[in-house]
Every structure is written in structure tokens, then in C-alpha cells.
Amino acid sequence: MPRTLGVVMDPIRAIKPYKDTTLALLLAAQRHGYALRYFEMGDLWVRDGLALGRGRALTVRDDNQDWFTLGDAATAPLGDLDALLMRKDPPFDMDFVNATYTLELAEAQGCRVVNRPQSLRDCNEKFFISRFPQCCAPTLIASDPITLRAFHAEHGDVIFKPLDGMGGAGIFRVGSDGLNLGAVIEALTAGRHLIMAQRYLPAIVEGDKRILMVDGEPVPYCLARVPMQGETRGNLAAGGSGRPQPLTDRDRWIAAEVGPALKRRGLLFVGLDVIGDYLTEINVTSPTCARELDAAYNLDIGGQLMTAISKLMGDA
Template structure:
């Protein structure tokens, strides 16, 4: 019996062909002879106590001019799928929450959801890193103007960022002179109504913000260092950074060892750690990227490694 793989993602029509990690995953699953079924979050629904979706059969190709063929949509229970890849990009808003709750119903019926729905709800990508304080730089999470100002006074050079951002959006660096500190705090906290993170600036960002991909707690042996463009403090590719692959350092591997047992325990099969210098800054659990760049630079097939891991989990079930 062929394995049925569903994917919940942003519109496949609009992906970046060269960079999209979800496409790499789908292509690997197709190479294994598995059936592909495509969904977007708005296609999920609940009817008569059953979580369902309007889903379409899908075929993919590594062809920049025609990377997918989608069939006709049909309504099917989510539990018809053996595995569903939840690949909707942040932000984690109420609609994302509702999607995970519907997927959880399929999970209860035996479908493997990657990543586990409870863990998607439990672990904010910036706060999750703080579960491993031995790996993190000095930081503060607060919406208090006084506490945030005190943190800046202590560390002088500080990054301020929202807890729900992605792609480097709304990240500010405030230097020792404190220029614009007040307006940054007011804007990000919405005048004290929303928590944010303050983090001591890590100068090693100039050498890149490394993305380390982990499959069931095992790191891919190379990281993608996302190097900021001139005049930028953000290495995110979406913010204009460039990606340069590098072997993991001893410190990178130590950080992975600290995090790995929790990832396995919580059913987080595919995550991306963000590491700057010696410090863990984020643990991305929703839709980690950088598969394509690492595959290209090092001749890897990370999507296939993930599918093999998924296949092993299905066998164990």
C-alpha cells in the first residue's frame, strides 16, 4: 500500500523555486513512490465531528518553469493521510492555531503530523531557545519599558525583536548611545501591551547567522551561514543576506546535543536551529528552510533523509 503524504503550505504557485524546502520534501516523497496531496490552511474544515480538507493530488518536478501539477480538489478526512507535513509559514496567529487543532484530530486517529501539533502550539520559536539557557546569550523577555531600558543600560549594544516575527522582520539594533531606544520599545511592545525579546548584540553575526537543520534530533553535518549584506545586522536570506555552507563546529555540535533529547521527546522531527557565534538564538519548528541551499552546496538530499526518518516512524507505529 502506497504511503499518502499530505502537505499544508502557503500557495505552491508563489514559492521561490530555487529556495523552497517544502518542494524538496515533496520531491523526495514522490521519488519514494508516495502519493502527494496538497492543501492550504483555508482548505481545512470540520464536518460532523471529522476533521477534513479540500485537497488535491499533486505531482512535483525540479523544473523552474513547471514545478508542480495539481489535480482536482476533493473533500477527504485528514486521517486518510498516513503523514501530513505542516509547512505553513509564520506568523503563528489564531488561524495557525485552529489549523493545528484540526490536524490534532487526525493525529489522534493515527496520522503522523510533522511536526507534532501540541509542540507547534507549545514552542514559540524565539522562546523555545530560552529553554536551554546554557546555550543562549544574555537576554530578556518583557513588555516593561523600565526592564527593557535597564537591560540596554547593562549591555549597551542590544537587539530588540518581536516574538512572532520571521525573516528578520522588525529587528532593531540599539547601540550604546541609546538613539531611538524609546520609540523602538514603544513600537515593538505596542506601548507596553506586547512582550518582546531583548538580546545582547553578538558581533559574530558579521560572519553569519548559522541555520542548523536537525532530523529527529540528528544534525545535518553542515550549516548555512546567512551573512548580512553591507550595512545590515540581519543575516536572514529574506532580508538580503547571502548563504554560505560550513561544516558544523564543535560548539555547534554541543548545542545540538543539548537540544536533541527534547526535540525527540516532543515529536519535533524537523527543526532549524539558529546559531550566531557560540550562541543559540532560535529554534524554528513551523517551517524551517535552507534545505535547497545545503543540498546544492554539499551534494546532500536532506528531503530524502527526512522522508526516510518519517518512513521509519510509520513502521514503528
């Protein structure tokens, strides 16, 4: 019998197939001989200590008009799957956290979960860069307005952002005039929430580089997401445009600094965000940009990930 690979994701009918990284990974899994099972977060539960899922057989196609077929739903132990991709997009809320508890049980019961559920909880995509200060521009994580204001006074031009956002949502730049500084701090912290402040990096005009890491090693090319005119956010979801390019020596150094920690934590598929010479985020939940890089350089990033998963399962 073929090995089975499950996926937990947002509704597959609503994706944009031409650029969806999860679809690229599923196409690669299918090419590698996996039988696919599809789940949304509401399809997962635990009964008497057993992780269960209501999954449906999934067939995928590289067709922008007709990219999937689902079979009938059937309930089975998640531990019976050989592997499972956790690809649910943020927000990283309690529903997401509770899903990782279920997937951690599935892991203990025999399923290889990518990325490791405990590490999805432990490695907040903003906070995790604090493990690598040698790679980062000046960065503060705080909720106290006095501390945040002092950081702005020190650096003059600062980016403020929430710790749980994605796609550029909730990101503000406050320049040296301090215009709207108080309002930004109040809106993001709500008087109690930790937020991130980073010194503004002028190199953003050249793009926010997404470096994909597979089993601790970088793909040799990245996608520089260049902001729209008048924007400071390069995120494609915020209107940025993608520019594929080779990694620089500094990019490779950052990847080498971060990669061993990713391997230790079972984070097989990760996206590093780099502006100029500095690491700004480490995306562990559902990193994207594989399809753009595959198309630009004739790569098979999904195939690389499947090979890494097979290696962990002792097949390669």
C-alpha cells in the same frame, strides 16, 4: 496502494522553486513512493469531531519553470493520510493555531503530522530557547519598558525583536548611545506585547548559522547567512547571502543539548539559528535552507526526513 503524504503550505504557485525547502521535501517524498495531496489552510475544517480536508493530488518536478501539477479537489478525512507536513509559514496567528487544532484531531484519527501540532503551539520560535539558557547569550523576554531599558543599560548593545516575526522582520539594534530606544520599545511592545531582547553578538558579521535538525540529529553542515553591508540581519529574506560550511564543535554541542527535547516533542524537522557560539532561535514551523545545503554538499535532507517519518510509521 502507495502511502499518501499531505502538505499544508502557502500557495505552491508563488514559491521560488530553486530555493524552496518545502518543494525539496515533496520531491523527496515522491522519490520515496508517496502519493502527494496538497492543502492550503483554508482547505481544512472539522465536522462533528472529524478532521476533513479538501485536497488535490500533487505532482512535483525539479524544474524552475514548471514545478507542479495539481489534480481536482476532493474532500476526505485527514486521518486517512499516512503522513502530513505542516509547512505553512508564519505569522503564527490564530488562524495558524486553529489549523493546529484541526491537525491534532487528524493526528488522533490516524495521520502522522510533522511537526507535531501541539509542539508547534507550545514551542514559540523565540521563546523556546529559554529552555536552553546554557546555549544562549544574555536574553530577556518582557513587555515592561523599565525592565527592557535596564537590560539595555546592562549590555549597552542590544537586539530587540518581536516574538512572532520571520525573515528578519521587526528586528532592531540599539547601540550604547541608546538612540531610538524608547521608540523601538514602544513600537514592538505596543504597551502590552512581550518582546525579546538579546545582547548584540558581533559574530553576526560571520553569519547567522542555520543548523537543520532531522529527528533530533544535526545535518553535518550549516548555512551561514551573512548580512549585507550595514545590516545586522543575516536572514536571506532581508538580503543576506548564504555561505555553506561544516558545523563547528560548538555547533554540535548546541545540537546535542537541544536534540533530545526535539525528539520528545515530535519535532522532526527543525532549524537552529546560531550566531557565533550562541543559540538565538529554534525554528519549528517551516525551517528553510535545505536546498542550499543539498546543492553545496550533495545531500538529500528531504530523504533523511522521509526516512525518519517511515521509521515512526514502522516502515524502517
